[in-house]
Amino acid sequence: MPERDLVQDTIYRRLRRRLTAAAHDVDDAIGRFRGRPVRVLVEAASPVSMAVVRPVFTRLRRDPRLEFWFTTCDESWHADTIFAPLGITARVIPALQARWMKFDAYVNTDFWNMTWLSRRTRRIHFFHGVAGKYGLDAPVRIAPVIAQFDRLMFPNEDRRDRYAAAGLVDGASPRAALVGYPKVDCLVDGSLNRPAIERAIGLNPNRATVLYAPTWSPYSSLHTSGKAILHALSGLDVNVVVKLHDRSYDNAARASGGVDWHKELEPFCRERGIHLATQPDASPYLFAADALVTDHSSVGFEFMLVDRPLVIVDCPELIEKARVNPQKVALMRSAADVVRDPSSAAEAVRHALNRPSTYTAQRRAIAAQLFFGAGAATSRAVQCFYTLLALEAPAAVRASAAIPEHSATLAPFEARTT
Numbered sequence: 001m002p003e004r005d006l007v008q009d010t011i012y013r014r015l016r017r018r019l020t021a022a023a024h025d026v027d028d029a030i031g032r033f034r035g036r037p038v039r040v041l042v043e044a045a046s047p048v049s050m051a052v053v054r055p056v057f058t059r060l061r062r063d064p065r066l067e068f069w070f071t072t073c074d075e076s077w078h079a080d081t082i083f084a085p086l087g088i089t090a091r092v093i094p095a096l097q098a099r100w101m102k103f104d105a106y107v108n109t110d111f112w113n114m115t116w117l118s119r120r121t122r123r124i125h126f127f128h129g130v131a132g133k134y135g136l137d138a139p140v141r142i143a144p145v146i147a148q149f150d151r152l153m154f155p156n157e158d159r160r161d162r163y164a165a166a167g168l169v170d171g172a173s174p175r176a177a178l179v180g181y182p183k184v185d186c187l188v189d190g191s192l193n194r195p196a197i198e199r200a201i202g203l204n205p206n207r208a209t210v211l212y213a214p215t216w217s218p219y220s221s222l223h224t225s226g227k228a229i230l231h232a233l234s235g236l237d238v239n240v241v242v243k244l245h246d247r248s249y250d251n252a253a254r255a256s257g258g259v260d261w262h263k264e265l266e267p268f269c270r271e272r273g274i275h276l277a278t279q280p281d282a283s284p285y286l287f288a289a290d291a292l293v294t295d296h297s298s299v300g301f302e303f304m305l306v307d308r309p310l311v312i313v314d315c316p317e318l319i320e321k322a323r324v325n326p327q328k329v330a331l332m333r334s335a336a337d338v339v340r341d342p343s344s345a346a347e348a349v350r351h352a353l354n355r356p357s358t359y360t361a362q363r364r365a366i367a368a369q370l371f372f373g374a375g376a377a378t379s380r381a382v383q384c385f386y387t388l389l390a391l392e393a394p395a396a397v398r399a400s401a402a403i404p405e406h407s408a409t410l411a412p413f414e415a416r417t418t
Contacts, residue, residue: 037067038389041103041121043095044082045074045113046246047280052109052128054086054281055182055378060385063394067091071098073115076250085280105389111136111145122388123149126381129298130155130181130370131332132325133215138166151388153381155181156370177384180377181370186283187305189375197288201241201275208353209239211289213282214313215297216247218257219321221313225342227268229293229313232346234272238353242269243277243285245297290356291349296324300332301370304363309352310336311345335362 042057044050050057060066070088072079073095083092093101095115103121108114109128125146127136135141137159146152146168152175154160160178164171186192198205210233214222221229222244233240248261262276269276277285282299286292291309294300295318303310312333319329336359337348352358367374386393 038065038105038391039067039069039101039103040105040107041069041071041098041101041117042107043098043109043113043115044070044072045110046072046077046250047082047085048128048246049109050082050086051281051283052126052183053107055185056126056381056385057107059378059382065391069093069098069101069103071095071115074113077246105385108149111139111142114145122151124151124153124385124388125149126153126182127155127159130159130301130328131215131296131298132328133296133322135323137325137328138162138168140166140168143168149175151175151177151384153177153179153384154372155179155377156372158369174387177381178372179380179384180372180374182378182381183281184283184302184305184371185375185378187287187302187374192284192287194288197284201277201288203239203241203275203288207237207239208290209241209288210236210291210293210349210353211241211243211285212293213243213285213297213299214245214248214295215318215322216245216250217318217322219315219318220248221295221315221318222248222261223257223259224315225313227265228342229345230265230269230274231272232342233293233349234274236346236350238290238349240272240274241277241285241289242274243282243299246280291352293345293349296322296329296332300336301366304335304367305371305374307360307363307367309349309356309358310363311348311352312336312338313345314338314340331366335359335366 040060042053057068061068069091070079070083071093072082079092083089098115098117100118102119103117106117106121106123107126108123109126111125129136139146152163152169154163154176157178160169160171160176163169164176169176195205198209203209212229212233214220214226217223230240230242242265244261265276268274282302286299286303287306289303289308291311292300292303293311293313295313295315300310300312318324337352339345339348371377373380383393
């Protein structure tokens with residue numbers, strides 16, 4: 001017989017749970033009786049949150065049975081700056097208002113930044129990275145939060161298995177949905193057009209493009225040597241693009257280090273002919289890049305899907321302070337050149353552009369490991385959504401979900417000299 005919990009399992013608590021469940025049942029019945037559309041609340045902690053769920057949202061919004069609402073409880077970002085750039089202006093509400101409304105589903109991408117809804121709903125979580133930072137590979141300290149979700153959309157088997165081993169989820173249950181990472185489908189499904197991206201941001205198509213994309217943290221390479229790295233890269237005969245994580249623009253010192261990075265970098269980049277990226281989704285910039293320079297960010301792993309050279313700037317304090325899983329640190333570095341100073345970064349890029357296939361086997365193996373079935377993750381996530389809500393999926397969704405699993409074939413990438 002299982003041991004009784006003398007703290008939680010009391011007559012009062014059992015009675016309260018039964019009364020609460022009965023009240024929720026009545027609330028659900030009233031909602032069905034009114035025959036309103038299925039309400040879905042999407043909460044975004046920052047613009048990157050929308051980049052994570054946007055492929056799934058774009059598919060689902062075509063269904064007239066679904067009615068989408070949007071909110072944020074993050075103090076660093078106003079709702080307009082998150083949703084308006086995507087053309088989302090209707091049904092954007094404050095978190096306090098959302099808390100008391102009735103929704104059939106709630107979509108979230110950040111365990112540490114979410115609105116607790118008072119009325120029963122089906123909770124869905126999309127992970128916003130695979131880099132293993134901040135204990136996210138198995139965050140046992142927030143187990144009660146994770147337990148509230150009806151579906152965890154796992155990007156890979158490794159993270160699902162870690163959650164199962166930590167007792168956070170039953171790995172064989174429907175809650176542990178292995179869908180992949182919809183955000184990166186566009187890197188392999190043929191939907192992106194490199195010449196169009198180059199034209200849109202003013203890149204010279206006859207030159208190689210190098211992307212610098214550090215993670216957010218006061219201990220990242222952006223803080224320790226970001227300008228020096230960009231200065232060194234601008235000395236190469238290449239296009240240089242810098243893409244900051246949107247958290248680097250937060251007001252909170254824990255993210256931006258108290259620096260206004262747009263104000264700091266905009267004149268610097270303008271003087272040196274460097275493109276300062278403004279879109280929150282890194283995917284188009286990754287697709288247009290011939291090489292990537294980062295420290296320890298999920299974009300480092302995402303870039304492996306296009307099988308092009310990666311240079312990592314060593315930041316030991318970042319690894320420590322961001323509580324990065326050591327196995328993920330070693331994994332990323334096994335497919336990259338690691339440097340410790342800005343001038344070495346530029347030289348490593350020059351070398352890598354001339355020998356782009358050096359780590360190709362490692363990159364492809366890691367990409368397959370961390371991004372389950374890349375190219376079809378969105379279809380799986382959409383089907384999972386309909387299953388959870390007990391809705392019949394439209395015919396187009398059923399057809400795409402029936403496509404056999406396959407690994408995207410990456411074309412060999414030609415050497416680009418500087």
